[in-house]
Amino acid sequence: MVGARLTRRQPAAVDGESHGCQWMPSAWLLEARNMLSVRFLFGRIGMAIQVAPRLAISRSRHSLIALLSALTLFLAAPSVRASETDPIEFMKQTARELIAAARSGSQRDFMEVIQNRGHISAIGLYALGNYKSQLRPADRETYYGGIVRFIARYAASEAPKYPVSHAEILSPVVREGDAIYVDSRVHLRDGSVYDVRWLLVPHGKTFRVRDAQVMGFWMSPFLKNLFESYIGENGGNPQALVIALSR
Template structure:
């Protein structure tokens, strides 16, 4: 998680959408995040459309992160503790210190995938990030006739 945090810190400092996307592609549990974000609509999206959906989802998150990063210039990222692994995964706690001296805690949920771990979620100021993605994506699909392909098209514009 320390490596992932340092990669995210570098992406944040660069402000590069492509760098954020690279970090996400390398370290995020993309299929789990993506399917969860679709909720009940996941069963309607053909498996053949999932790769393009995942690409659009990563680009959406990376675009958002690169736009927001300059508002929160990070000075330091440190891992403070981790839980024992349980069926949900392992929780890794960290502290983010901004250049203005303020700090906040981030709890990461990491899951084992083969011989490595992937980030499944992050909790910032008490809110899990994927719940926002779930609400946003499912509302968009609902507002577009319940068709998840509408989301795929929008994410890949």
Template sequence: MAEFPKGRVESLSRRAFIKAGAGLACAGLAGTTALAGDKNHPSVAFMRKVGRDLLEAHRQGTVSAFLSVIQRYADVPEIALYSLGQYKANLVSAQRPRYFRGVAVFMSRYFADQSRQYPIAKYEVGEAETDGKDIMVSSRIYLMSGQTYTVNWRLVWRNKTYKVADAKVLGFSMIYMQRSIFTSYLSKRRGDLLQLMNALEG
């Protein structure tokens, strides 16, 4: 992991967490239609369960704890493919299982690092909104420091259940940030996915 531009990840996460209330939280929700403010919508119940498991992983603060949650609830294959950007065509079928797991490990390591820097006291799940395809569920995170920030979760329907496809912290898309990191790394290595996979696992 040492070869990844960690400074970019850390600076963005600090900006997202520390500058809570900066007015960017709803940047990705323009044009959505409210689900009549129904906090009992199935997507909200799903996110309450995800939130409980994420908070437990946060309190453990380990990569393995986050990995279990991410593999259970996140749409890892689609997130992983999106993260490759223009290099997606370089990924052959035989490499997919290893690459998908590497992405899950990379995400888990990131969240474990954040759990040490920004201890969470509690969370609240809000309401669901839809743009006709995906569902957005809002949440509010309360840090031990007294600061708060908003996370908007984008959900998709996969195999008769919801999966988390993205999370926006103060308007910043986590998967967009991840794609920027991956494609920047690959651009310096002629699109060599083996080097990327080795780095994800390292």
């Protein structure tokens, strides 16, 4: 399932995807040299960490995944809409909401999208890795809220830097058991094109996005390495991460 290769799909246009709307894809590779460590990412919320060499990701890959995690990890639909009973329509609506938040550049708008469409609990618990069982039940909501704030703050600060020419949601979808893969293609104004594969899982009459893949790299494992490294360097206590994310 992980690492499934992208194949050519027929595009389904997303309303409002052109005319300079903002999306935050892997164009961040253009600034990879400015993103040399995990310290940069977490500096905005008071963290000062450095991933151990054995867990470090290459600069370009780190930069790519770090940016995309700000938008792709936490998209899901807790409410049912008639247009979202189909995976393609679900992703088109998700894209519209992201575009609107990016246009505004507002952290609050990003938080609303993340909160309304985010499968925060599943992704957040996975990201704790071996420390999952040590997260105190009383800390869970604080932990989830901290993830939302961190992602929203980072997304709002970076969104204006990456103008998009247009974006496409591609069809048909690929189904493998309960997993549903939806491919999208993002065209930047500078001519760059990036493919993003979304992993959806059924949730009632709609879906939740469980992960996203860019250039062969899935987002959830990156976040897992990041969080496990920070916890390990702070006494092996997940509460250290909870406190840092809540700042």
